[in-house]
Amino acid sequence: MPVISYIEALTQALDEEMSRDENVFIMGEDVGMRGGVFQATKGLYEKYGENRVIDTPLAESAIAGVGIGAAMYGMRPVAEMQFSDFMLPAANQIISEAAKMRYRSNNDWSVPMTIRAPFGGGVHGGLYHSQSMEAIFANVPGLKIVIPSTPYDVKGLLKASIRSNDPVLFFEHKRAYRLIKGEVPNHDYVLPLGKADVKRKGTDVTVITYGLMVHFALQAAEKLADEGISVHILDLRTVYPLDKEAIIEAASKTGKILLLTEDTKEGSIMSEVAAIIAENCLFDLDAPIKRLGAPDAPAMPYAGPLEQAFMVKPEQVENELRNLAEF
Amino acid sequence: MPVISYIEALTQALDEEMSRDENVFIMGEDVGMRGGVFQATKGLYEKYGENRVIDTPLAESAIAGVGIGAAMYGMRPVAEMQFSDFMLPAANQIISEAAKMRYRSNNDWSVPMTIRAPFGGGVHGGLYHSQSMEAIFANVPGLKIVIPSTPYDVKGLLKASIRSNDPVLFFEHKRAYRLIKGEVPNHDYVLPLGKADVKRKGTDVTVITYGLMVHFALQAAEKLADEGISVHILDLRTVYPLDKEAIIEAASKTGKILLLTEDTKEGSIMSEVAAIIAENCLFDLDAPIKRLGAPDAPAMPYAGPLEQAFMVKPEQVENELRNLAEF
Amino acid sequence: MIKDKSETTIETNRHQELGLTDQDVLDIYLNMLKARRVDERLWLLNRAGKIPFVVSGQGQEAAQVGAAFALNRDKDYVAPYYRDYGFVLAWGMTIKELMLNNFAKAEDPNSAGRQMPGHFSSKKLRILSHSSPVTTQNPHAVGIALAAKLKGDDIVSFVTFGEGSSNQGDFHEAANFAAVQKLPVVFMCENNHYAISVSLKHQLACEKISDRAIGYGMPGKTFDGNDPLAAYAAVKEASDRAHRGEGPTLLEANCYRLMPHTSDDNDMTYRTKKEVDEAKKNDGVLTFANYLRAVGVLTEDREKKMEEQVRKEIDEATDYAEKAPFDDADTVLRYVYEEEN
């Protein structure tokens, strides 16, 4: 199987979906001739033309809102928000409109739209090019929020998102774009939305996480294996609505749980995961449910040492896991 | 002590703060001559004039953004969002700007602004006049989110919010406006932000909640007292950032916990409360942490029976508490 | 029955000039009348405690119905806002459906009682689902036009909104997007001079809403919103431009909101009865009836029949809607996401 990068998997999925279904089109800032500021849509403008890869005006609420209208007409827009930080001007369109369209029209209208956005830190992006925005939208029924961790998942989940008949927020970790490589079949496949995935089996401690943090967990697990600690890793993949069964199963399995996110801790996705566990398998627990996240500061600073201080570090993951194992 | 309604306490607090500090002014849609669609600012336009009670254009992002600018100049704007549902166009100004101003300027600038908004259901308001919006903002360091349950708390907390040198989202339960009455001193007092309040002491089961649900809990507790079940009720009052100590104390006290919100359950404030308990006092628990909230549907429908089905009901609270007591 | 002093004025036949037949203008009038009488009934039902809430279109029917007649009612897509009773009636929604909507019953095609009244929606009729946060429909209408362009479908996308709402960011972003892409969109602002209690001069400082058009590079035009023929002419011209691939147009219907904002409002706290009475003199339902009488199209007999027909239809619809069942409580969790049958 070819080994490609996270972002290549993305472009491949877009390309395949566009050639498969003429209703799929791309819209966003600089997605056309420039191929996106991260080059996620590279080559697609040349291949599909300016009608299907649309450089929009600099206006996120319009990008989302126009996308909604196009989706209502029967298209499958894939809208890019240049950075997830910049999707807030579109919050009203996403939360009040896209998410509620099917419900409020009693299943008459629907919004088969995917909104892609790079998120996450560790790239020297400062306050507004590093944020995790998923928690803001993770209380909005009608939305699905997908966050892949590997190139394989990127391709399968993006295709599933595009084919979904409901709106999907698809967050891509910008540091993973070129850092993370992996095997990706050339052929067409989809992965189920709403399903978490066991990325490593283990018996002593469970990590539940998503995005880049999956790789931090995998690294830590590798190291701890040498120490005789066996780590179980569940990658949520869809962070809203959550895969409750998988969470309960993974938590019950070891009874010692680390919930890991690079988002600020209070009010993060991991709060809900903790609540699910505490509600459903409390008596299977052998240790308090530990959460590891970023400090509760507004966002990741630009200066190197401050960025470092903000971002969760692989060693922290390792330490927390060791502590739990020894609990 | 005079007994007044929740909304009268609100108007009183606004009036007192405006006469106390000339930097306090009100802005919003229909807050002037109309006195607000709920009459929260009734009489203030006549008393303080159109310069201090400003009818703005219909543009929430401007209301928040202009408020931010005015606050940076040294004013203390109290901005009204007509319904909390309609604050989403202002999400970018609130989250990217107000919340991050102090941090990003290294303490040079600050935003002493209060944003008031009626929230909550049970008033036949349909999808967009019934929502709980607090969870959307409860992952944003730099913001404080205050939700009072009684007229006494309304006055003390609104005054504290207006005097706070940081931005505060102040959510008022619209059904409580006229329904809830209580004793409110005529004199000036403030209540601390960031502090939860024990609304009833008990020994068997703990309810942690806020807003209108405090009253549902109080009602249920009254009934259950007859059955010999003693209910402890913690009113969060500030739902972000949370009062961890008070939560841990209240949870540890009885070991049986009901987390109650009228918001949809997944990703609600109660997720974080559950996570705090599961992280800090797991071994004090005698039962799984139970959450009671609305179904995970986009928002409360308009038709009576559907609204009823969506809204948490006092009997449900009672039943859940009884179940926990018997656990 | 509608009567007015100025009945005897000699009128030129303006509708023939516009290519409208006598039957057309009678249909226009009938729809205006339906809208007005439905609206009046809704207030009565509300005062009688039978429906909890009314949002009213009185004073805006002329612009709404005139606009609907200028569009292709078999093909075009429309995003009417909450006062557009006249528009949706002319567009094919029935009085019965509107009553089901106002009683929030399961059979309501707009939302099966999930949304408040006046939040129109019907895929069958190509009416986009409307929500309460104002102006969100503007980008949707642009998206419809974009999709149609991509698919090569020759349609027009029509959207309405209030003048207060024209101050929302979404108005600006949608208009700009449509103009850049030269999309077949007709934006029609129903300027009724109030946004709840806030009068025009506290909403905006431009002379006309249509002055905003040039900032997007599209034509703008203000017309008499009490005159359905003016609305027809303006929307027809804009729609023709759209079909010719010349892009969007911004129209402004100059109207007046005759009733309080909604049944929850008391408009006498912010405007005078005198002002409202003054505006009533230009009420499009009255003045258009006068016109039709003056040009000999509306006879006393016809008028009487129309009124009777409308009253009967409203009576039956009310009765039906009142008795119709609500949706089951357990549907509260239906259609959050697509369901696999």
Next chain:
Amino acid sequence: MIKDKSETTIETNRHQELGLTDQDVLDIYLNMLKARRVDERLWLLNRAGKIPFVVSGQGQEAAQVGAAFALNRDKDYVAPYYRDYGFVLAWGMTIKELMLNNFAKAEDPNSAGRQMPGHFSSKKLRILSHSSPVTTQNPHAVGIALAAKLKGDDIVSFVTFGEGSSNQGDFHEAANFAAVQKLPVVFMCENNHYAISVSLKHQLACEKISDRAIGYGMPGKTFDGNDPLAAYAAVKEASDRAHRGEGPTLLEANCYRLMPHTSDDNDMTYRTKKEVDEAKKNDGVLTFANYLRAVGVLTEDREKKMEEQVRKEIDEATDYAEKAPFDDADTVLRYVYEEEN
């Protein structure tokens, strides 16, 4: 040193007509030069791997510095955007401070290294804190003006933004709010013809950004953004109106972005070298030097001294900033909320 063929053209003295002394225009030129040379240095530092990121103002200095000189630099409040190096230099920020900003060091007065470079802020200098999401500063500037009006302070609030950003809802809402309240705001759009890779015609379809003014009921004016005197005149006029209580003005500086969007961009993927070279002929730094030479204000000797002075200042500032410490890692949790000492 700047030289150009057209040096010998005979010029009328335009700055005296505007009430500017020879010293004023030399100061204007000095600030333009500082901005340009700092900018050039930043690119070198970036290419040398010393700073991770550059956002550049080359091609916009003339408009920026001309504008700053037209305002009251002791009283007015300003919200410059990320390309406004020329503006903030003319406003009182030092080269040293800009270098500290670019090296993201603790002493950086803008944000102590928390924000990316070019996100200006200084309460002392009445520079509002700028963030990355574009156009959010527009309502802030309006809020400053509103507060000043409420307090009876006679100041002007000045804000800049790109032409792409003028398509954001916040532009619209802010402009409308300012106009309704007749606030002393000067909106200056720096139209550099690109929003990253997206050229004007994909951003908007109006002929001029200033065409948007009439839709708010304010005057609009487009001026040559390569000419600091044109900027001075336009901003002065707008500022005078503001002081007279006549409300806001929308200005458009017609410039060109000479460099890639940022150091992360490759502009040759979406525009040609030829186009950029063509634009360079109108570079304000060159053409204004020519003007100053032509009217006899800028002598060869003076120019040389200026260049030397600027180079020295930049060298020292770079050296200082490079060696200055970063803020402590544990400050990451400082100033989320007000701290009690």
